[in-house]
Amino acid sequence: MSELSQDKKRSQVAPPKLIFESGSPGRSAVDWPSEVSDVGELIPASLLRDDIPGFPELGELEAVRHFTCISQRNFAIESQFYPLGSCTMKYNPKINEAVARLAGFAEIHPLAPTKLLQGALALLYDLEKMLAEISGMESVSLQPSAGAQGELTGLMLIRAYLGERGNPRQKIIVPDTAHGTNPASSTLCGYDVIQISSNARGVIDVAAVEKVMGDDVAAVMITNPNTLGLFETNIEAIAATVHQKGGMVYLDGANLNALMGIAKPGHMGVDVLHMNLHKTFSTPHGGGGPGAGPVAVKAQLRDYLPVPRIVQNGEQFQLQEDCPKSVGRVRSYLGNFGVLVRAYTYILSLGGDGLEAASRMALLNANYIRKRLAKAYQIAYDQPCMHECIFTDRVQHKNGVSTLDIAKRLLDYGYHPPTIYFPLVVSGALMIEPTETETPETLDGFIDAMLAIAQEAKDDPEMVKSAPHSTPVGRLDEARAARKPVLRWEPGSSGGDS
Numbered sequence: 001m002s003e004l005s006q007d008k009k010r011s012q013v014a015p016p017k018l019i020f021e022s023g024s025p026g027r028s029a030v031d032w033p034s035e036v037s038d039v040g041e042l043i044p045a046s047l048l049r050d051d052i053p054g055f056p057e058l059g060e061l062e063a064v065r066h067f068t069c070i071s072q073r074n075f076a077i078e079s080q081f082y083p084l085g086s087c088t089m090k091y092n093p094k095i096n097e098a099v100a101r102l103a104g105f106a107e108i109h110p111l112a113p114t115k116l117l118q119g120a121l122a123l124l125y126d127l128e129k130m131l132a133e134i135s136g137m138e139s140v141s142l143q144p145s146a147g148a149q150g151e152l153t154g155l156m157l158i159r160a161y162l163g164e165r166g167n168p169r170q171k172i173i174v175p176d177t178a179h180g181t182n183p184a185s186s187t188l189c190g191y192d193v194i195q196i197s198s199n200a201r202g203v204i205d206v207a208a209v210e211k212v213m214g215d216d217v218a219a220v221m222i223t224n225p226n227t228l229g230l231f232e233t234n235i236e237a238i239a240a241t242v243h244q245k246g247g248m249v250y251l252d253g254a255n256l257n258a259l260m261g262i263a264k265p266g267h268m269g270v271d272v273l274h275m276n277l278h279k280t281f282s283t284p285h286g287g288g289g290p291g292a293g294p295v296a297v298k299a300q301l302r303d304y305l306p307v308p309r310i311v312q313n314g315e316q317f318q319l320q321e322d323c324p325k326s327v328g329r330v331r332s333y334l335g336n337f338g339v340l341v342r343a344y345t346y347i348l349s350l351g352g353d354g355l356e357a358a359s360r361m362a363l364l365n366a367n368y369i370r371k372r373l374a375k376a377y378q379i380a381y382d383q384p385c386m387h388e389c390i391f392t393d394r395v396q397h398k399n400g401v402s403t404l405d406i407a408k409r410l411l412d413y414g415y416h417p418p419t420i421y422f423p424l425v426v427s428g429a430l431m432i433e434p435t436e437t438e439t440p441e442t443l444d445g446f447i448d449a450m451l452a453i454a455q456e457a458k459d460d461p462e463m464v465k466s467a468p469h470s471t472p473v474g475r476l477d478e479a480r481a482a483r484k485p486v487l488r489w490e491p492g493s494s495g496g497d498s
């Protein structure tokens with residue numbers, strides 16, 4: 001709790017102010033040369049405004065302090081534990097950044113002739129091979145820039161493949177434990193979604209798939225491990241059923257952090273999958289930064305992959321555009337190159353054994369939290385989990401304390417809350433993904449905070465329900481913040497209302 005009182009103190013010492021509320025008229029961080037009496041002599045009149053309403057006037061130190069303080073309000077994996085389920089907020093080693101910033105990578109022009117891009121192409125070619133090896137698939141395209149774009153691309157491949165055989169079909173089967181992007185991608189690709197339910201153990205039964213699998217179904221789209229953090233144990237039998245009826249198996253491999261070196265989706269009957277390099281393969285993400293969601297396919301889908309393909313011709317790497325069956329480009333150039341360099345560096349620096357150790361540690365950490373929190377929180381599915389564990393607010397709800405309250409109270413203890421109210425199949429879900437990069441001490445600190453909150457929920461529920469108490473703003477009206485965001489400061493507005 002000493003951390004908490006520290007935080008309280010800090011927010012009292014420096015209440016957040018808008019830059020427009022700081023400074024004083026006439027103050028400036030710039031000096032004109034003394035011989036200049038009129039700035040019009042330095043700047044063309046056409047570029048000068050008569051007046052900028054509400055323009056903040058600050059000295060240099062005030063401006064620096066303002067922005068430094070704001071930057072310290074950021075929540076980052078480099079400052080605090082970030083157990084946001086499904087997002088794999090692991091620490092991203094600095095060597096990835098160092099390599100991505102090498103001039104030979106950072107400064108190449110994407111339109112340079114291929115003979116000047118040989119190093120970059122070799123890296124991309126090798127990365128495709130590494131990802132194929134890790135996932136147990138045959139071929140990879142690095143073009144898609146996010147998991148969801150990888151899903152769309154993968155479904156486009158299925159549509160093209162089935163279409164060429166006479167019928168692209170109309171439907172995709174999506175379990176209720178799939179990531180929310182799966183039904184969205186299916187719809188975007190022109191398919192109708194058939195939702196099926198997971199069983200009492202949180203996984204899909206073959207019978208549930210058999211019941212809806214017909215010759216109008218193009219594919220089943222399975223997240224494995226699923227969003228309950230559970231391994232889909234029936235996946236091979238499900239794949240056999242789907243294949244027998246002429247459909248394909250799409251695997252959402254965004255959660256590959258649980259599987260590296262342990263299990264390969266390619267060995268489970270999967271035809272196409274995507275991987276989230278910005279999660280498992282260590283690119284900083286969150287807040288909408290750049291990502292990469294490569295798709296990996298079995299041989300029968302290879303010809304449909306996006307162009308250009310990177311091919312090796314003797315010692316030379318070339319870009320092959322002439323692929324008549326290809327679904328075409330899905331983005332500009334060759335993908336989010338900086339992210340791809342980071343993933344390549346990450347894989348090489350860990351090596352096969354290191355990747356496996358990372359996954360095993362991610363599983364261990366999640367199960368450690370699951371076990372230690374079980375005495376205070378209800379576990380959604382009481383069995384060993386993969387890389388994340390899911391609790392509910394059932395116990396705390398008896399005292400009127402909800403998942404949202406617990407999440408907000410965690411902010412007072414200095415932790416980023418877990419993912420909440422997802423997956424939808426679990427009422428009041430708290431989805432905790434610690435990742436492999438945290439020490440036992442950090443996990444214990446987080447667990448102690450969760451246990452303390454469970455105790456508060458019994459002894460002083462109001463304390464939890466009115467949290468957070470130590471942050472610059474309390475509880476926002478989330479609906480209003482989303483519907484009517486205040487994005488522009490207007491002169492005369494207080495700013496405190498947002």
Ligand SMILES: *Cc1c(COP(=O)(O)O)cnc(C)c1O
Nearest residue numbers: 086146147148179181223252254
């Ligand atoms: C994160 C995630 C996605 C979506 O990835 P984006 O890069 O955010 O588009 C899809 N499926 C699963 C299981 C995920 O965890």
